[in-house]
Amino acid sequence: MKHYVEIGDTDLAPLLDLNHRTVDFPAGKTIVALNEPVDKIYIVTSGWSLRARYLDDGRRQIINFQLPGDYFDLMSLVGARSDHTISAATDTTLRIYNGQDYLRAIQRSHRLAAAFWWVTVQEETILRQQIVRIGRMSAQERIANFILELNRRQNIADGDRDDFVPLPVPQAFLADALGLSVVHISRSLTSLKARDLVKTSRRGIEIIDRDSLVELAEYDPALFEPKPVPLAAQ
């Protein structure tokens, strides 16, 4: 668990010094409920959390996952109420900061403010990518794209260059993230295995043929790669 090292390395480090508390959430527990005012910010220490909306008949759309090292609800401190639910996908540990402290810290440091903007830009990029995935890609393409995206984000958090993508949630979660049924997720994964692009196990997915996967998913990692923040108008 070297996430702290990672966090500490960024321009966001000053955040870590602020008052905070560390809270454990068991899998399934709600972290931020629908319509709840958002006045805290969160950093995932371990586990996965997820942001989702539920339709009346029980359909669930997972909007995105928060992985270890991820910050979230940074932008929601302007008096908004949550329009979705955040809950623990696995057993999860979060550091929770007070929104006011955070705002003051941002106002003290333009460098911190810029870093925070950067995180928000990244998050919007992830949302847009999710829209392209579920709007215009086939099941296999969606899965390939999503796996590569997870892999990219996990590599950032871990610092490794690993081809194994841990997946600590059941395939039903993949289904609700990608707008597919569990059954079809399973079948599509089977196809990807048959094409020797990936191997699967209970614990995750192993990328076997990254090039083909990238081609199938039209996944351009450059679009997501963090770039140095130029700190304009500092």
Added chain:
Amino acid sequence: MKHYVEIGDTDLAPLLDLNHRTVDFPAGKTIVALNEPVDKIYIVTSGWSLRARYLDDGRRQIINFQLPGDYFDLMSLVGARSDHTISAATDTTLRIYNGQDYLRAIQRSHRLAAAFWWVTVQEETILRQQIVRIGRMSAQERIANFILELNRRQNIADGDRDDFVPLPVPQAFLADALGLSVVHISRSLTSLKARDLVKTSRRGIEIIDRDSLVELAEYDPALFEPKPVPLAAQ
């Protein structure tokens, strides 16, 4: 065209005084190309623009539309490159501001900064709603939801309470926004008409039975309604 009045009424008014230029884009013209550095911000004066990504085989996913009165690329001033294309959906007029001026203005005024955060929060909400729509809703639900959303945004811009939703783009644009084929858009609209929920014409869609439409789309306008910005930590 009372958009200016609207803009002038908000906390974002100081922006209007900054140096800018006004540029016309004919329908179809690219405004911000893929991979282009983003160092300007834009306000739509008239017409629609759109943000989209194209897949290699020509598939297009429209991520969202920018309507008159909308601001965009506010967040992209931290040295990011565009991961998508912005182009004019109809003939469009934009006010274009220099990013540096804008950043300085924000740093001078916490009130302006808060207003800008608010706009960004709204934009993220729209993206999340788009994900729910195309991920877990049927064609008819998607269309109903999208119409109501358009109507809400147009009412904000116009100040009216109108049940007519102008649609200055062909149905193919709806299709690419909602992840459906043109043919299926047409058929689904026919169904909605048969159920007496809407009427359609070349120029747009008229909401006939708003209650049923809201129920079908599970559309809760409260989730989007702009609320006063409390300006925490001012």
Added chain:
DNA sequence: CGCATGTTTGATAAACCTCAAGACCGGTGG
């Protein structure tokens, strides 16, 4: 009027969903 663009309709195919049963796997208690 005639053409280009957009919309609708019909027929057929593909992608994906639902239901249901069976197989697998990791843990638990005997």
Added chain:
DNA sequence: CCACCGGTCTTGAGGTTTATCAAACATGCG
């Protein structure tokens, strides 16, 4: 160590939704 149990994954059959292709039909415009 084994048997069992619950949750998860896979497979099969059949149905629904949506896509594709092609043609007919509208609409606006020069």
